[in-house]
Amino acid sequence: MMHDATTLPARLMLLVLDDDLDAALAAGLMDYTAAPGDEAVLPGHPELPARLLHAQQQLQRAWAARERYRQRAQRLARRAAERDARRAPAAPTPDLKPALPPAAAAILARAKAKAAGKPS
Structure with a gap:
């Protein structure tokens, strides 16, 4: 289903309000940019642009x-x-x-014995 410039923000907002962030992400939440008039695309929700941008920021922080x-x-x-x-x-x-x-081990052993026998 194709969405025009006004229905996509409305759909994203409804998904965010339903706390269905997986579906909102799949629908393009992270690509949303606020546009003039987005405050009016969903009656009763003038906070739509701020709410969607806030949801983006929360997800990026998470x-x-x-x-x-x-x-x-x-x-x-x-x-x-x-x-x-x-x-x-x-x-x-x-x-x-x-x-x-x-042969070398024997020489070393004799040197150690000789050194041990001498008083310090």
């Missing part, structure tokens, strides 16, 4: 708040994961070959 909440939740989850990763004990390593070849 969407922005929801986005900030999602970003905060993601940030907190990331921080918790980083904290848990720092707290987690190191994974046990499978039996590995010594880092030093046997």
Whole structure:
């Protein structure tokens, strides 16, 4: 069904008054711009332009708040994961070959023994 310039604001206003914001959004609420004469398109509702613009602002604020909440939740989850990763004990390593070849390990052991035997 096509709407002309006067019936669309009236339809949007009726949907907003019925608190059917989903239908109002589908009908084009966020595209509404006030035009001269919109105060008179729905008898008894001279507040139509202000009410529709207010509904737009409320939705934009709610969407922005929801986005900030999602970003905060993601940030907190990331921080918790980083904290848990720092707290987690190191994974046990499978039996590995010594880092030093046997000859180097023997030299190091002798140097440590020699250093321990000397008085400080």
